[in-house]
Amino acid sequence: MLVVENLSKIYTSGFFRPQDFHAVKDVSFSVHKDEIFGLVGESGSGKTTIGKMLVRLIDPTSGKITIDKKDITNMRGKELREYWTNLQMVFQDPRSSLNPRIKVGESLIEGLKLSGNIDSIDEVTQDLLKSVNIREEILNRYPHEVSGGEIQRIVIARALSLNPKLLVADEPTSNLDMSVQAQVLRLIKDLQRKHSIPCILISHDIEVVKWMCDRIAVMLNGRIVEEGITNDVIHNPQHPYTQDLIKATFLSDIPTVDGEPGEGHSLHNGCSYAGKCIFVKPECLENEIQLRGDHHKVACILAH
Ligand SMILES: Nc1ncnc2c1ncn2[C@@H]1O[C@H](COP(=O)(O)OP(=O)(O)OP(=O)(O)O)[C@@H](O)[C@H]1O
Ligand SMILES: [Mg+2]
Structure with missing residues (x-):
């Protein structure tokens, strides 16, 4: 089980002088091993930043991440390198996860070697290919000679061949066409159920x-x-932002929620949606509204 407590990330960057940017603020959630947990929201809302912190590609500024009660937040050096195979992330552009100069089959086997599964590599590889419905012949090609859908399936197969304790899939199908999207999503769902690991799916869809x-x-x-x-x-x-997001998805004549990523950050201390919310009240501009509730949690005064 994955538990995330009060996770925050401040990026410090700047062209002329360093500036702090609070990309993730005090985020807490937990995901059971038989669950797929979705992160949705507009571009720049911090979804990928959370995903990267969970697989420890970037360091959290504060907060705590535990997997099966093991605190992985401050793992470093050798300990992190050894643990890394347990944390798998699948990206939007699958080709970015494979070395372009290495044949696809080599990359797949590299993963298995890492997991120490050397004796039965041929057998395991055959099983893997079958599970993701890929022909063996593809293993002999370079990434640029393989279609987007095939390569994403291989990347997913490689991630799961390592028996991870967590899978993060960041927009795994947004570069694929509709017919292949469904295939890849079904694959993730089936394999997640079979392996019974917590999965985070990041999507704006x-x-x-x-x-x-x-x-x-x-x-x-x-x-x-x-x-x-x-x-x-x-x-x-319950939250006006969610209401607008859903309306925009299912009723295409209503314009999508617009605005620049990060907009509203420094305008006032209150709710980030106050500037666009039709239900806005003076107190919405004062303090950030806490996420509250039991099963269905909402950060809005209307819901409390
Ligand atoms: N390395 C970085 N340095 C500085 N700022 C960054 C860095 N990476 C991301 N950001 C900023 O942090 C914010 C959140 O970025 P993130 O990539 O997590 O958003 P996202 O929700 O995944 O968006 P999208 O849906 O477009 O992928 C953005 O404003 C982004 O510009
Ligand atoms: Mg992203």
Whole structure:
């Protein structure tokens, strides 16, 4: 089980002088091993940053990440290198995860070697290929000679061949066409159920999340504004931002929620959506509203 407590990330960067940017603010959630947990929200809301912190590609600024009660937040050096195979992330552009100069089969086997599964490599590879429905002949090609859908399936196979304790899939199908999307999503769902590991699915596509996820969290400007069982959140959204996001998805004549990523960060201390919310009240501009509730959590005064 994955438990995330009060996770925050401040990036320090700048062209002329260093500036702090609070990309993720005080995010907490937990995901059971038989669950797919969705992170949705507009571009720049901090979804990928959370994913990268969970697989320890970047260091959290504060907060705590535990997997099966093991605190991985401050793992470093040798300990982290040894643990890394347990944390697998699948990216939007699958080719970026494979070395372009190495044949696909070599990359797949490299993963198995890392997991110490050397004796039965041929057998395991055959099983893997079968599980992701890939022809053996493809293993002899370079990444640029393989289609996007095939390569994403191979990357997923490689991630799961390492028997990870956590899988993060960041927009895994947004570079694929519709027919292949469904195939790859089904594969992730089937393999996640079979391996019984916590899975985080990051997507801005509500339809994808609705089909894939047991629970979802809606993100806005680095915070979770609503969290709950997928059906509850989608059919009974409580936060005005979630309501607008869902309306924009299912009723195409209503314009999508616009605005620059990060907008609203420094305008006031309160809710990030106050500037666009039709229900806004003076207190919404004062303090950040806490995420509250039991199963269906909402960060909005309307819901409390
Ligand atoms: N290395 C970095 N240095 C500085 N700022 C960064 C860095 N990486 C991301 N950011 C900023 O942090 C914010 C969150 O980025 P992130 O990639 O997590 O968003 P996202 O929700 O995944 O967006 P998208 O849906 O477009 O992928 C953005 O404003 C982004 O510009
Ligand atoms: Mg992203």
